[in-house]
Amino acid sequence: xxxxxxxxxxxxxxxxxxxxxxxxxxxxxxxxxxxxxxxxxxxxxxxxxxxxxxxxxxxxxxxxxxxxxxxxxxxxxxxxxxxxxxxxxxxxxxxxxxxxxxxxxxxxxxxxxxxxxxxxxxxxxxxxxxxxxxxxxxxxxxxxxxxxxxxxxxxxxxxxxxxxxxxxxxxxxxxxxxxxxxxxxxxxxxxxxxxxxxxxxxxxxxxxxxxxxxxxxxxxxxxxxxxxxxxxxxxxxxxxxxxxxxxxxxxxxxxxxxxxxxxxxxxxxxxxxxxxxxxxxxxxxxxxxxxxxxxxxxxxxxxxxxxxxxxxxxxxxxxxxxxxxxxxxxxxxxxxxxxxxx
Amino acid sequence: xxxxxxxxxxxxxxxxxxxxxxxxxxxxxxxxxxxxxxxxxxxxxxxxxxxxxxxxxxxxxxxxxxxxxxxxxxxxxxxxxxxxxxxxxxxxxxxxxxxxxxxxxxxxxxxxxxxxxxxxxxxxxxxxxxxxxxxxxxxxxxxxxxxxxxxxxxxxxxxxxxxxxxxxxxxxxxxxxxxxxxxxxxxxxxxxxxxxxxxxxxxxxxxxxxxxxxxxxxxxxxxxxxxxxxxxxxxxxxxxxxxxxxxxxxxxxxxxxxxxxxxxxxxxxxxxxxxxxxxxxxxxxxxxxxxxxxxxxxxxxxxxxxxxxxxxxxxxxxxxxxxxxxxxxxxxxxxxxxxxxxxxxxxxxxxxxxxxxxxxxxxxxxxxxxxxxxxxxxxxxxxxxxxxxxxxxxxxxxxxxxxxxxxxxxxxxxxxxxxxxxxxxxxxxxxxx
Numbered sequence: 001x002x003x004x005x006x007x008x009x010x011x012x013x014x015x016x017x018x019x020x021x022x023x024x025x026x027x028x029x030x031x032x033x034x035x036x037x038x039x040x041x042x043x044x045x046x047x048x049x050x051x052x053x054x055x056x057x058x059x060x061x062x063x064x065x066x067x068x069x070x071x072x073x074x075x076x077x078x079x080x081x082x083x084x085x086x087x088x089x090x091x092x093x094x095x096x097x098x099x100x101x102x103x104x105x106x107x108x109x110x111x112x113x114x115x116x117x118x119x120x121x122x123x124x125x126x127x128x129x130x131x132x133x134x135x136x137x138x139x140x141x142x143x144x145x146x147x148x149x150x151x152x153x154x155x156x157x158x159x160x161x162x163x164x165x166x167x168x169x170x171x172x173x174x175x176x177x178x179x180x181x182x183x184x185x186x187x188x189x190x191x192x193x194x195x196x197x198x199x200x201x202x203x204x205x206x207x208x209x210x211x212x213x214x215x216x217x218x219x220x221x222x223x224x225x226x227x228x229x230x231x232x233x234x235x236x237x238x239x240x241x242x243x244x245x246x247x248x249x250x251x252x253x254x255x256x257x258x259x260x261x262x263x264x265x266x267x268x269x270x271x272x273x274x275x276x277x278x279x280x281x282x283x284x285x286x287x288x289x290x291x292x293x294x295x296x297x298x299x300x301x302x303x304x305x306x307x308x309x310x311x312x313x314x315x316x317x318x319x320x321x322x323x324x325x326x327x328x329x330x331x332x333x334x335x336x337x338x339x340x341x342x
Numbered sequence: 343x344x345x346x347x348x349x350x351x352x353x354x355x356x357x358x359x360x361x362x363x364x365x366x367x368x369x370x371x372x373x374x375x376x377x378x379x380x381x382x383x384x385x386x387x388x389x390x391x392x393x394x395x396x397x398x399x400x401x402x403x404x405x406x407x408x409x410x411x412x413x414x415x416x417x418x419x420x421x422x423x424x425x426x427x428x429x430x431x432x433x434x435x436x437x438x439x440x441x442x443x444x445x446x447x448x449x450x451x452x453x454x455x456x457x458x459x460x461x462x463x464x465x466x467x468x469x470x471x472x473x474x475x476x477x478x479x480x481x482x483x484x485x486x487x488x489x490x491x492x493x494x495x496x497x498x499x500x501x502x503x504x505x506x507x508x509x510x511x512x513x514x515x516x517x518x519x520x521x522x523x524x525x526x527x528x529x530x531x532x533x534x535x536x537x538x539x540x541x542x543x544x545x546x547x548x549x550x551x552x553x554x555x556x557x558x559x560x561x562x563x564x565x566x567x568x569x570x571x572x573x574x575x576x577x578x579x580x581x582x583x584x585x586x587x588x589x590x591x592x593x594x595x596x597x598x599x600x601x602x603x604x605x606x607x608x609x610x611x612x613x614x615x616x617x618x619x620x621x622x623x624x625x626x627x628x629x630x631x632x633x634x635x636x637x638x639x640x641x642x643x644x645x646x647x648x649x650x651x652x653x654x655x656x657x658x659x660x661x662x663x664x665x666x667x668x669x670x671x672x673x674x675x676x677x678x679x680x681x682x683x684x685x686x687x688x689x690x691x692x693x694x695x696x697x698x699x700x701x702x703x704x705x706x707x708x709x710x711x712x713x714x715x716x717x718x719x720x721x722x723x724x725x726x727x728x729x730x731x732x733x734x735x736x737x738x739x740x741x742x743x744x745x746x747x748x749x750x751x752x753x754x755x756x757x758x759x760x761x762x763x764x765x766x767x768x769x770x771x772x773x774x775x
Contacts, residue, residue, distance in 0.1 A: 079438075081421045107756055116751075178585065179530070179606070199585035201749060285592020288585075289749030293593065301593055304414050307435055307734040308768070 073315030079308045086312070093316035114317055116290045117298035124209065124294060125273040132213045132220065133265060139217065140224035141254075154225075158218035168215045169282035173198070176207055201291035204284050208292050211283060212276065220265045227261030228254070263336035267329055274325055295321050370662045372402045374651075375416055375428040377409040380618030382482070382683040386670075389679060393669050400662050410594070413438070423656035429663050432482060432651050436467040437731040443468050443478035444653035449664030453477050456671065459689050467729045468652060479652030480671045481688025483680065486716045487544045487613040487644040488635050489516070490620070490709070492529075494628035495608050499526035503633065510637035513545060513573060520609040521582055527608075532582040534598035535574060535611040537591055539740030543645045543727055545611070546570040550639030553736070554726045558773065560736055560765045563758045566640055571744055571754055578748045588745050595741070602630075613647070614713040618684040621706045632709035635716060643721040644713075646728050648688055686713055693717075735768035736761070 008016050039047050069083075074093060076086035101108035106115035143154050160168065175182045176197040184194040197203045231254065239249050277296040280286070286293035286301075293301075295317065303314035376383055383406050390402045405428060407415050413435065419427045420442040433439060447453045456477045457465070468478035496503050501523045504511035517533055524532040535541050543553075551566030577583040584607065587598045599616065601607040603623045614632070624630055635642045651670065653663045669675060673691060680687045681700045687693045699710060727733050743757035752760070 081418055085421075107752065112760070196585060196589075199589040281592075284590070285594060287592035287745070287749070288589040289746045289751045290593070291749065291751075297593075305594060305738075307413065307438060307738060308771075309413075309417070 070315045070318050073311050074319045075312075075316075077310075077312040079311075081311065089312070093312045094320070097313065097316055097320065111313070113290060113293065113301070114295070114298050117293050117295040120205075120290070120292060121274060121276070121294045123205070124276060124292075125270065128209045128212050128273050128276075129266065129269045131209065132217055132269060133262070135213060136217050136220040136224055136265070137262075139221045140228055141250075143221065143225055144228045154222075157221050160215045161218040163215065165215065165279040166282050168211065169279045172207070172211045172214075173283055198284055199288050201288050204288055204291050208280050208284060212273075212279060215279065216269070216272065220269060223265055223268075224258065224261060227258045230261075231257045260336070263332065267332050270328065270332065271325060274321070274328075368399050370400045370659045372400065372429040372657075372659060372662060372666060374402060374404050374430040374432070375412075375419070376404050376406050376432050377412050378406060379409070379615045379649075380622070380683060382679070382685070385679055385682045389670065389675055390666075393666065397665065400665065402666055420654055420656065427654055427656045429657040429659065430651060430653055430666065432649050434647070434649050435734055436479075436650055436652070436729075437734065439652065440468065440470045440731075442654055442656070443476075444655040444657060444660060444663065445476040445478060446653055446660075446664045446667055447475065447477045449661050450477060450668055456480065459671070459673075459691055461688075461690065463725050463729045464648075464650065464688065468650070479650045479667070481648050481650050483615075483648045483683065483685030484688040484693075484717070485613050485615045485647040485649075485686065486713045486720065487541055487611070487647070488713060488716055489609055489611045489633050490602065490616065491520075491609050491631050491633055492523075492602070492605060492607065492628055493631045493705075495523050495527050495529055495605075497629075499523040501526065503631075505633050510642070512638055513549070513570075513636040516609060516633075516636050517573075517577070517582075521580075523608045524582065529606055529608055531584045531598075531601055531607045533577055533609045533611070534583045534587055534601060534607055536598060537588045537594075537596040537741055537745065539737035539744075540645055540647065540728075541611060541613070542570060542574070542740050542744070543737075544635055544643055544724070545573070545638075547640050547643050547645075547721055547723055547727075548635055548638040549573075552640075552723060554723055554730070558730065558732075559769045560730075560732065560762075562736075562740075562762045562765065566638070567758075568754065569638075571747070571757075574744065575748055575754070588748050593742055593745075613644070614686055614709070615648075617706055617709045617713075620709075621684065621701065621703050624705070630705050630709075632712035634712065635719070641721065642719055643724050644716050644719075645724050646717075646720050648685075650688075684710065686710065686717070731772045732765055732768040736765050739764040 035047075038050065042050060072083060073086070075088060075090060076083075077089045077093065078086045080086055097111045097114050099110040100106075100115060103109070103115070106112045106119060109115045139157055143150060143157070147153070163171075176184075178184060178194060178196050178199065181197070183197065187194055195203065197207055235253050235257075236249055239253055244252070275296055276294050277300065280292050280294060281297060281300075284292045286297045299314045299317045299321070302310045302317065374386075376386065383404060387404060390404070394401055412433065416428070416431060416433070416439070420431070420439060431439070446456075450456065460480050464481050465477065466474070469476050491503065493503070496519075499522065501519055504515045504519050508515060520532040523529070535545075546553075546567045546569075549566040549569045551564045551570065553560045553562065553564075553567075555561060574583075574588070578585065578588065584598055584601050586601070587596050597612065598607060598610050599612070599619070602610040602612075603620065605628055617632075620630060635644045651667065653660070653667055657663050670679075671689075673689070676687065676689050677692050677697060679685075680689075680692060680697050684699055684701060684706055687697060693714075699707065701707065727736070730736075739761045743752060743761050746752040747754050747757045
């Protein structure tokens with residue numbers, strides 16, 4: 001009995017549900033009448049295409065078409081957005097981006113900002129993904145135990161995920177500002193000197209990772225928590241009887257059985273980290289200097305900030321980014337499947 | 343009686359419907375893409391309301407966008423054309439939209455008025471190729487870069503304002519005076535300059551830099567430019583300038599306006615477009631002043647600039663667009679626009695006649711007079727930089743590379759090489775060499 005019908009006297013409940021359900025019945029009947037001839041023409045098997053068509057159309061317009069257009073832009077040059085006004089230059093844009101005297105020193109590269117973006121993104125991905133996954137795992141393990149206020153803590157850790165990246169960045173910006181920032185006010189209160197958290201390159205890189213971890217960790221904690229809860233309790237009970245300590249139970253039961261979930265988490269976190277943009281754009285704008293300039297922001301600058309804009313270079317950089325993402329994701333999935341098989 | 347009433351009604355409807363439809367057909371709606379520095383959108387609306395009263399068949403809508411989003415919004419619209427494109431635009435990067443301007447000459451009652459009223463470099467900035475007669479738009483205002491000071495802080499510190507006690511105070515004189523004021527008053531920052539290459543040009547030219555070559559290309563490296571770049575780097579090393587402007591702001595334009603308006607900054611290098619905003623935001627909190635551009639080996643010059651209004655060639659109503667443009671460019675209307683927006687006029691006749699500004703704020707009047715006095719001092723090279731088709735790449739490249747030098751990612755030598763590469767590429771793209 002639902003809460004909704006509890007207040008209705010028992011003898012009227014059936015009549016009430018008939019009344020409530022009537023519009024839906026009529027709707028379904030109407031749909032049936034409308035779709036039946038179509039099903040007759042297409043056949044039952046082909047009806048699947050009819051049902052996925054709306055989604056496919058939206059996917060095609062907003063995902064596939066821009067991908068194709070981006071491909072075209074990547075091999076053309078000029079300031080115009082219109083395809084017919086763009087000059088085909090072959091792989092010139094890719095060559096410009098990839099030309100470097102010394103790949104270890106971005107200043108020797110023709111497109112030095114791209115390589116700074118690559119270097120920054122590499123460091124960010126390695127540190128952000130690793131710290132976040134470890135923290136998410138620890139949090140998930142803690143929240144999987146029977147602790148006081150477990151529901152409350154689960155909400156607390158998940159709450160930042162609900163916030164817009166722009167809001168997250170603005171909150172942290174107020175927190176970290178040199179002038180009138182909350183953290184610096186606290187430092188001053190304890191007799192310490194203020195710190196240029198967003199104007200010092202090392203500090204800026206550090207806080208970008210902290211803020212990203214804080215904002216995203218809840219989502220991955222939730223996935224890992226679901227994975228942990230899917231592990232049968234009987235395995236732990238058997239291990240406990242066999243005398244396995246907490247670490248060994250974690251090492252030989254939790255970790256192997258959590259691996260498929262971990263792979264999903266790693267792939268998702270990796271892709272998201274490589275695509276980092278909005279939060280950092282608001283928090284540091286890519287600065288100080290180019291300390292937190294990541295690849296996507298480089299693409300954005302080329303296409304929308306620089307005057308004249310360079311849509312061709314931006315598109316070529318997007319192609320490189322997409323290729324790297326695809327290779328890394330496939331490699332990660334390959335290794336994950338191989339470890340599952342063994 | 344009843345039948346007659348019905349017949350009368352039918353007759354009225356029969357006449358009114360076609361008339362309404364003809365009126366609807368004749369009704370022309372134009373769109374202006376606009377951005378605001380201060381109150382100019384409001385003033386424009388008032389002026390257009392009057393135009394619409396005089397021309398009931400034309401309505402003009404103003405689409406206001408943030409300045410930072412102007413180019414991102416405008417370029418796709420003018421390229422796509424059709425109903426999406428605005429009929430008139432207000433822009434600062436005049437060269438970028440050259441392919442899209444509408445030549446108003448055939449539609450204007452008196453094109454000579456435009457030639458006589460607006461400076462040639464501005465009119466030329468719309469023209470492309472061999473065209474030297476087309477009329478495409480006009481400057482809504484003229485701007486000059488220059489510094490402001492917090493006069494109250496100078497008075498509180500008992501430090502002389504350099505321009506009042508010296509004939510030709512240099513940047514060094516100003517910086518040391520501002521540092522002394524900051525130290526005495528406990529204000530956190532002595533000096534700041536907007537994060538913009540355009541703002542660096544003026545001090546660089548005053549310090550003897552030369553950028554422009556005869557063929558229109560640029561040479562970045564010069565003792566004057568190095569001196570100016572090093573001066574800005576030194577401000578950061580000494581901790582006398584807010585890091586939020588050049589360091590924390592990443593890769594885009596940033597101003598030190600919040601610091602100045604909040605009384606945390608002694609001297610602020612910006613420009614005349616700030617006046618109306620300062621009047622509103624500072625009010626009576628403290629006395630502020632504009633001061634002449636500091637002197638150096640190259641004299642004392644700011645950089646001209648300003649926004650322009652231009653007609654777009656995809657418009658379906660060129661005649662009506664020309665009517666609106668001619669109205670807005672007329673002496674009376676432009677005088678009122680200038681007086682109410684507290685801008686320096688871009689119209690030669692209005693500038694010569696003088697403007698009775700719509701304010702009694704002494705700081706505003708002092709600042710306007712100071713900037714007006716800067717206009718005759720502007721060097722030829724300053725005009726050349728501002729209206730060069732490769733001026734914007736030089737502007738943004740100086741901004742970004744100097745930002746990298748300040749945080750230690752590049753040396754000044756490396757930055758100069760990179761800026762030179764950028765402007766050379768831009769030159770090759772524009773001039774095909």
